[in-house]
Amino acid sequence: MSMYESGSKINEALKAVLQGVDESDKVLILDTMIRFGQVAKFRCRSNVAYENFVNACFKDIATIIREKPEHLDFEILRVKEVL
Numbered sequence: 001m002s003m004y005e006s007g008s009k010i011n012e013a014l015k016a017v018l019q020g021v022d023e024s025d026k027v028l029i030l031d032t033m034i035r036f037g038q039v040a041k042f043r044c045r046s047n048v049a050y051e052n053f054v055n056a057c058f059k060d061i062a063t064i065i066r067e068k069p070e071h072l073d074f075e076i077l078r079v080k081e082v083l
Helices: 003-018 023-043 047-057
Strands: 062-067 076-082
Touching (some): 047 062, 047 076
Antiparallel strands (some): 062 076
């Protein structure tokens, strides 16, 4: 899957999730997502570093697990439960 195809799928999911959210909260959520991506890109040079970063970001918010979905040939991080 290309970067653009992945971006399109994320776009669709974001549109659905942000529906009904007021504009100031949308800006806050989207700015936080952009910051997350910027720090991950700059700081995380390995999968372990990225997983540690994700766990730090979601501490006391959600439990994150690594799993391999049937439709993929590799493991990904996913939310196991919201705290």
